Amino acid sequence: MDDRELDELATLTGALLGALEALAFIGRRLNPPDLPDLMGRVGRPEDALREALRKLSDWQGPAIVLRAQLDEAGSAVLSGFDELRAAVETGDALRAFRGLRQAPLALEALYPLAAVLPPVNRFFLEPAMRGDAALQGRFGTPAAHTGVMHAGGEPGARGGFSLYVPEYYTPERTWPLVVALHGGSGNGRTFLWSWLRAARSHGAIVAAPTAMGQTWALSGPDLDTPNLTRILLEIDARWRLDPGRLLLTGLSDGGTFSYVSGLEPASPFTHLAPVAAAFHPMLAQMADADRLRSLPIHVVHGALDWMFPVDMARSAVGALKSAGAEVAYREMGDLAHTYPTEMSGEILRWLEARPRPAPG
Template structure:
């Protein structure tokens, strides 16, 4: 075996180890409930150990695959840092350290994504598991259209008031595309939260915009500077890509979910659908909303039975108040979900969005 063949074999091994470790990290992020973290870490083992060994081999690449080393190393080091932080947090009894460690996950995804167009296993990784065997879908990524993929606008990526956007590589202006505006949680940013929706959007054909709040979190108290910024972002995106004006979804996690209520129930809101996840809710939101805005408004509420930040009773309260006000509510309670994002619901939410068109407002 010559050096080039050996390096290609090492590339395949490194890619497999990296994707496996990233799936394990995603599993922890999805199932993270503070008391269960030590057991979760024990269950996934130490995938970062094999990943580290393969990265060491890659450091010596000299042939054609050497051009791929940078993104693979950046993604791999982010994953290793995530596992190190998780384990250190458990050892120190510092759950906040463990939560912060998960921030390395989106950094790994962002570093790896440019290789989706070059490495088929990476492309499949960025699809929903149910469609990874769809050869026709995978072929759509072979010739990306201009101005597609992951982009950023409004300032530095992740900066307050800026936004990140994903447009499927097979985008065509000849059809109207559903839009998902996804709002991060209280300590997050749009650059990172975009990745919670990318697989579903890439698999099923939707444009995703993930803005970052103007302040430290969304405008849940005081002057609302975020709603005008969302309108500005929507205008920018709508001027550049063809949007389905009957399928404009405002969704979000935690504080972002709460703000999807606050902003989405405004009389002039342009959004046709709302999908708050793990959100706080106060009955006044429904009581003070314009009756015409709520009547028939499609709202998809998702909440975890194990949510330790916003107890699931808040979701019951929200559903009751919204239904009483005339909204068309779908409720999903997830038995094993704590206060984390249930990405497995995204295809269901997109199917619901597709099935319930509603004329845009404003």
């Protein structure tokens, strides 16, 4: 690689990662009325990215093998910013949400380069762990059947799932499993990225299923619970799971379904972590008393949640504690109805500290 291409690669990587961090900043703090202010706070990181991408077509040396993935990731980020800018101009909040959906597509395109570009490797770790050289070195030679993969048809297909297994997986130890359920309009392919940094950093396997229907089975026949059990068994047959650390979590409709399915007497999950979820006290009243007794549940909710007001979470915590569950509650004053990715690591630390016997 000549000096020019090396310099351009460094510039492009920096611009791309910076723009991705800006998208994450907006997504984490998005409350639709605040979007103009958020856009003002991040400035225009897409301008530097657009200029750096323009030079990709001139690459001729070894860096050319990186071009397709950098271009795909960069183009997704630019599309995301275009939608966000249009949302500010038109007042159409749906365009903002469409724009933010480009971020996980960019992450998916970029992730394979973590194995060859140290800045990308560090980017996919939690910020507090990016200085850990030993951890970074563990990704150099991936074990077989590790990394990001998909099962059950095309990525994001109904009833299928996306999976992350840490590249340093070894069968000589057991590994916690997180089954993370997307929100009502999402899919497992994109929701996986809410957990990837934490899973890489702390050593956990993450499965992100896609609902059988348009959203999780919150009414009518429940086809999702048997599918979740099937997915868990499929993963357990191939990788060595910790039977005392099987977490069911989810966002919004996914969080609500983690209550509905996870409180079933036959649920195989040892821990629950609903985020921004709806809850009715009847869920606790109707749940099996033995299932609820000492069940670890980590509830996360935003004080600014405009879809499911925070009083709903406070009610859930009271009802679950009264029923005998072991409840941790994190109320976030600056969170609206979105997923706080920094909580993934905190939930994993909570899970690590509270192993319990597998149900049944």
